Amino acid sequence: MSEAVPSECYPVTDRNRVKRLHERGRYDRESVHAILDGAMIAHIAYVIDGQPYCTPTAFWREGEHLYWHGSSASRMLRAQRDGLPVCLTVTHLDSLVLARSGFNHSADYRSAMCFGTARIVEEPEAKTRALDAMVDRFYPGRSADLRVSTAQEIKATMVVGMEIEEASAKVRGKGLSDEGEDMDLPIYTARYPVVQVIGAAEPCPRLPADTPVPPGLAGFTAGRRLDELMLENHRIRFGGE
Amino acid sequence: MSEAVPSECYPVTDRNRVKRLHERGRYDRESVHAILDGAMIAHIAYVIDGQPYCTPTAFWREGEHLYWHGSSASRMLRAQRDGLPVCLTVTHLDSLVLARSGFNHSADYRSAMCFGTARIVEEPEAKTRALDAMVDRFYPGRSADLRVSTAQEIKATMVVGMEIEEASAKVRGKGLSDEGEDMDLPIYTARYPVVQVIGAAEPCPRLPADTPVPPGLAGFTAGRRLDELMLENHRIRFGGE
Numbered sequence: 001m002s003e004a005v006p007s008e009c010y011p012v013t014d015r016n017r018v019k020r021l022h023e024r025g026r027y028d029r030e031s032v033h034a035i036l037d038g039a040m041i042a043h044i045a046y047v048i049d050g051q052p053y054c055t056p057t058a059f060w061r062e063g064e065h066l067y068w069h070g071s072s073a074s075r076m077l078r079a080q081r082d083g084l085p086v087c088l089t090v091t092h093l094d095s096l097v098l099a100r101s102g103f104n105h106s107a108d109y110r111s112a113m114c115f116g117t118a119r120i121v122e123e124p125e126a127k128t129r130a131l132d133a134m135v136d137r138f139y140p141g142r143s144a145d146l147r148v149s150t151a152q153e154i155k156a157t158m159v160v161g162m163e164i165e166e167a168s169a170k171v172r173g174k175g176l177s178d179e180g181e182d183m184d185l186p187i188y189t190a191r192y193p194v195v196q197v198i199g200a201a202e203p204c205p206r207l208p209a210d211t212p213v214p215p216g217l218a219g220f221t222a223g224r225r226l227d228e229l230m231l232e233n234h235r236i237r238f239g240g241e
Numbered sequence: 242m243s244e245a246v247p248s249e250c251y252p253v254t255d256r257n258r259v260k261r262l263h264e265r266g267r268y269d270r271e272s273v274h275a276i277l278d279g280a281m282i283a284h285i286a287y288v289i290d291g292q293p294y295c296t297p298t299a300f301w302r303e304g305e306h307l308y309w310h311g312s313s314a315s316r317m318l319r320a321q322r323d324g325l326p327v328c329l330t331v332t333h334l335d336s337l338v339l340a341r342s343g344f345n346h347s348a349d350y351r352s353a354m355c356f357g358t359a360r361i362v363e364e365p366e367a368k369t370r371a372l373d374a375m376v377d378r379f380y381p382g383r384s385a386d387l388r389v390s391t392a393q394e395i396k397a398t399m400v401v402g403m404e405i406e407e408a409s410a411k412v413r414g415k416g417l418s419d420e421g422e423d424m425d426l427p428i429y430t431a432r433y434p435v436v437q438v439i440g441a442a443e444p445c446p447r448l449p450a451d452t453p454v455p456p457g458l459a460g461f462t463a464g465r466r467l468d469e470l471m472l473e474n475h476r477i478r479f480g481g482e
Contacts, residue, residue: 015292020311040334040337040348041332041334041348041350043284043286043295043297043330043332044295045284045286045287045293045294045295045328046286046293047288047291047293050288050326051256051326051328051356052286052287052288052293052326052327052328053286053328053354054284054285054286054295054328054329054330054354055330055354056284056330056332056350056352058348070261085291085292085293086293087286087292087293087294087295088295089284089295089296089297091282091284091297093281093282093437096281096379096439098380098383098458099387100387100388101387101388101390101394102372102373102375102376102384102387102390102394103390103391103394103397103398105376105380107281107282107299109282109297111297113294113295113296115292131343132343134343135343135346138337139339139346142339143343145428145429146340146341146342146343146428147341147342147423147426147428149342149343149344150344153342153343153344156344157344175443176445178445182388183447184447185388186448186449186452187386187387187388187452188386188444188448188452188453188454188455188458189444189445189448190442190443190444190445191442191443192439192440192441192442192443192461193439193440193441193443194437194438194439194440194467195437195438195440196334196435196436196437196438197435197436197437197438198337198433198434198435199433199434199435199436200433200434201431201432201433202416202431202432202433202434203429203430203431204417204419204430204431206424206425207427207429207430208427211427211428211429212429213429214429217339217429220433226435
């Protein structure tokens with residue numbers, strides 16, 4: 001882990017350079033971080049005995065490190081004891097783009113790919129701190145309200161972390177883009193926005209009716225965009241770092 | 242490609258067996274297909290020179306084959322000329338689960354992992370047919386309404402396909418699940434549903450005001466769940482195969 005002040009952009013190498021539609025590529029940390037911090041779920045690619053796997057998991061970012069967790073039984077995590085090269089990708093789908101030609105059908109999206117070496121967080125104090133950070137990153141202040149984790153629960157959970165060695169973002173946000181010569185064709189074209197939203201809370205029926213909603217969950221209102229909520233909550237926990 | 246009638250379930254091997262929380266695993270084709278067909282975007286893991294990559298892409302299923310496309314310039318697709326082992330994963334996030342302990346925080350989700358060998362669809366007629374199927378799979382009947390693709394457009398697009406060799410689904414849908422001894426703790430707990438929805442169409446401003454919305458897009462109503470719409474449209478195109 002380098003303690004040097006990071007430069008504004010990730011280094012661009014053959015590994016993270018955006019090759020297809022490269023004009024959509026971005027390498028600045030701010031763009032990459034905003035895409036990561038707006039998400040709860042990432043897909044992680046890793047290799048075991050030459051076979052690629054792609055696993056979805058909840059994850060979070062702290063500075064230039066990414067973390068996720070799983071049971072000690074996980075195939076992926078067992079293979080990572082010695083440090084495993086991974087590619088962690090986050091994708092937000094923002095719209096469907098219906099054009100006048102098949103070729104110009106597209107989608108608006110924001111994605112980020114991060115490369116690094118995943119390692120298990122073994123040290124119990126670091127692990128406990130990471131698990132609290134995970135809860136609080138998604139649900140501000142919540143870890144302090146919960147029943148304290150047992151030693152058995154902490155033992156049964158594996159925390160994995162990686163430093164972001166290289167990363168890139170790829171963003172399309174221009175909506176419709178037909179060829180000039182197609183523009184007057186009488187074909188219905190439209191952009192359909194896509195959002196991921198939360199619904200109304202369904203509290204546990206066993207709760208006393210007067211149980212207050214904690215202040216940290218004030219942002220969890222029905223219809224709220226999940227990406228905006230996750231970004232806001234990340235900033236509450238980590239202060240925009 | 243086998244023409245035999247497939248069995249109800251995918252074979253279970255060391256590659257596709259669900260190891261972590263194995264009670265959530267499913268291997269029947271119906272479960273796997275429903276998760277795939279409800280999605281537009283998959284994440285594909287592949288390996289080049291030992292390095293894993295995880296790339297998001299639009300994809301679709303036809304029987305036991307999956308297809309996706311990209312520009313001929315793509316790193317991934319160039320590497321696939323000889324057939325590349327891939328793992329294609331789809332994930333639907335259905336809810337956030339806030340429990341009384343950190344350990345029981347969870348999420349409801351449906352995911353599917355498919356293993357196979359990706360190969361480029363080279364033959365021009367098969368390629369053109371696949372690209373029409375892609376448009377029609379997402380937008381029923383639309384390919385017939387579009388400006389015909391040029392030879393140059395078809396040449397510039399690469400279509401990749403793979404047979405599903407093995408697959409598994411992993412589903413959690415039980416919502417809240419605290420330990421029995423935690424149930425009376427006065428801690429606010431709730432399930433927050435999560436849905437991905439489309440918004441109101443934003444038609445091209447260059448369209449004449451009387452341009453009708455094609456009947457195939459009748460399902461694209463504001464607030465519609467994208468997974469339900471995609472599943473419905475897949476069935477319109479492929480008849481529930």
